[in-house]
Amino acid sequence: MWPFRKRPEAPPPTLRRSFVTPEGVDLQLELGSAGARGAAFLLDALLMLVVLVLVTIAIGYLVEGGRSQLLMILWLIGAFVLRNGWFVLFEIGGRGATPGKMALGLRVVARDGAALTGGAVIARNAMREIEIFLPLSFLGYQASQDAADAFLAIFALLWSGIFLFFPLMNRDRLRVGDLVGGTWVVRTARTALAEDIGASETIARPRRSFSDAALDLYGVYELQTLEEVLRLGRPEALATVAATIRRKADIPDDGDDLGFLTDYYRALCGRLERGMMLGRRRDNKHAPTIRRRA
Amino acid sequence: MSTSPEPLLVNASRFRAAHAVDWQRLDGIVTRIERRGIGALTENDLLMLPLLYRSALSSLSVARETSLDRALITYLEGLCTRAYFQIYGVPTSFWRQLGDFFARGWPQAVFGLWRETLVAFLLTVAGALAGFLLVLHDPTIFYTIIPDSLAHGRDPSASAASLRSTLYDDGGKDWLATFATALFTHNAQIAIFAFALGFAFAIPTVLLIVYNGLMLGAFLAVFAGKGLAFQAGGWLFIHGTTEMFAIILSGAAGFRIGTAIAFPGRAARTDFAFAVGRQAAVVMAGTVVMLILAGLLEGIGRQTVKVDLTRYAIGAAMLAGWLTYFYAPRQRHVAVS
Numbered sequence: 169m170w171p172f173r174k175r176p177e178a179p180p181p182t183l184r185r186s187f188v189t190p191e192g193v194d195l196q197l198e199l200g201s202a203g204a205r206g207a208a209f210l211l212d213a214l215l216m217l218v219v220l221v222l223v224t225i226a227i228g229y230l231v232e233g234g235r236s237q238l239l240m241i242l243w244l245i246g247a248f249v250l251r252n253g254w255f256v257l258f259e260i261g262g263r264g265a266t267p268g269k270m271a272l273g274l275r276v277v278a279r280d281g282a283a284l285t286g287g288a289v290i291a292r293n294a295m296r297e298i299e300i301f302l303p304l305s306f307l308g309y310q311a312s313q314d315a316a317d318a319f320l321a322i323f324a325l326l327w328s329g330i331f332l333f334f335p336l337m338n339r340d341r342l343r344v345g346d347l348v349g350g351t352w353v354v355r356t357a358r359t360a361l362a363e364d365i366g367a368s369e370t371i372a373r374p375r376r377s378f379s380d381a382a383l384d385l386y387g388v389y390e391l392q393t394l395e396e397v398l399r400l401g402r403p404e405a406l407a408t409v410a411a412t413i414r415r416k417a418d419i420p421d422d423g424d425d426l427g428f429l430t431d432y433y434r435a436l437c438g439r440l441e442r443g444m445m446l447g448r449r450r451d452n453k454h455a456p457t458i459r460r461r462a
Numbered sequence: 463m464s465t466s467p468e469p470l471l472v473n474a475s476r477f478r479a480a481h482a483v484d485w486q487r488l489d490g491i492v493t494r495i496e497r498r499g500i501g502a503l504t505e506n507d508l509l510m511l512p513l514l515y516r517s518a519l520s521s522l523s524v525a526r527e528t529s530l531d532r533a534l535i536t537y538l539e540g541l542c543t544r545a546y547f548q549i550y551g552v553p554t555s556f557w558r559q560l561g562d563f564f565a566r567g568w569p570q571a572v573f574g575l576w577r578e579t580l581v582a583f584l585l586t587v588a589g590a591l592a593g594f595l596l597v598l599h600d601p602t603i604f605y606t607i608i609p610d611s612l613a614h615g616r617d618p619s620a621s622a623a624s625l626r627s628t629l630y631d632d633g634g635k636d637w638l639a640t641f642a643t644a645l646f647t648h649n650a651q652i653a654i655f656a657f658a659l660g661f662a663f664a665i666p667t668v669l670l671i672v673y674n675g676l677m678l679g680a681f682l683a684v685f686a687g688k689g690l691a692f693q694a695g696g697w698l699f700i701h702g703t704t705e706m707f708a709i710i711l712s713g714a715a716g717f718r719i720g721t722a723i724a725f726p727g728r729a730a731r732t733d734f735a736f737a738v739g740r741q742a743a744v745v746m747a748g749t750v751v752m753l754i755l756a757g758l759l760e761g762i763g764r765q766t767v768k769v770d771l772t773r774y775a776i777g778a779a780m781l782a783g784w785l786t787y788f789y790a791p792r793q794r795h796v797a798v799s
Contacts, residue, residue, distance in 0.1 A: 189519065190550070195542055241639055260553060262499055264551070278551065281550060284553050287740035288743070297658035347739075348719060348736060350735075350737070357540070359537055364534075395533065441472065441529065444528065445528065
């Protein structure tokens, strides 16, 4: 693998952002990905459409019974509030998220970490007018015109597309509205604490012990990959990993891959953590081994 | 130290055993706030929330330094983030924000935009003058300025009598309120659009404002040509002072954003954009309130009040009211952001 090894000084671009709380701890916020943002928006648009259709049908039935003027007014105001208020009213509430964002575990927060103000929410959502409505109206315009105006319409569509695809053009996935409102969208999905591999068994059983040479094979990166393999628990992956470790450490196969890997994980984790306490962190298998002091 | 039958080799296991109860309790409290709001908490939970949050934060710091259990660190990061935003990131209540908006936020934001407002006003006046003079000079220009759907027969070819009737016709009293609502929603949408277009370096907003003035001038020219200038003025003035003011303000809000992005000065472009963006958004939200009033005045007030002087008086009173509300000297609270 030598010629293809990744250079360690070029980390892949991630959606993790440093965010230090007043208590001085870096929370490492995870931003919502463009895909999740788009999905949340489509979900919201769908819900708005459903609400609009249902309300229109309900009002249509009621009109039969007279009082059509009042209902017409209600419909006009309802449609206006739905179009302009759906995002604002949901995001201004304590959750900071529309139903679509809630479903995808997203939340709107102020970039400076302070409370989200009404002004910020209104600013970020008023900008949807040029992000969504403008391209849509140009599309409609193009559909209604003949070929003579097509060039103009395509130009207009491209221009307005700049606003629509703005989130893909910056690292922080900011919409135009996020830029003006000083907000960004972070992931705050509820996660359960995964089981502890280090002590998940209730039945006591004899543990395998490993030589120093066997434990010097790997570093933190490989340990956490092993953790992932153990949590996923797919038999073929377990078998491959176990076979590799046995071959490298020259340990005979005893037929119990899961038990072997769990024990190896514990032993390796304990050793690497002890090294870390002494200030000798071994990031991956290419780093120098943690040597015992004589 | 540990009750398990064999000694725990891994730091994370010892750490989990000692603190998991606290984390789960914090998780429970935060989940309850997320689902049902802060009111769903008992007094005891409320008192424990900041303590549990700080202990979870310190757990996170310790785990990062001593543990290699990635699932544990991911869980604590997620938990602390959710708790942080429930503690520091929650907005004040909706009604309180609304009260603040009318008492201080809105007039202060409008006051802060006085330069842009003046520019938008002058652009409107220039547009109106141009439209007026152009149509007086050559009535056919009217048709290029104003689309048929807006003119409703009020064009240079109409007779003085039919023009006069449009000024005092009540258009069927039954539909007054519906008419008012339709006017409001249409105008409010345009105000929001003018604000949002400001982002494109304010150029589309300038065009929108000038065009608005141009239409005003062209309409007035048609009526003036038939000697109905005074009456048409009253017809426009009753709601126009509020409506035009609102459109000028939303244009000013758009200018503010556009100029902030084009010329951020010493501040970073993104930092400056949102500082002014929030202020401009407050102004824009206010224009929606003004347009509700303008819609009522236009849809109901104008159709019921038929005396020119009364129409002028109502329009002038509204204008005086807005000017006092926005620009009268008052005690300015520093603490409002």
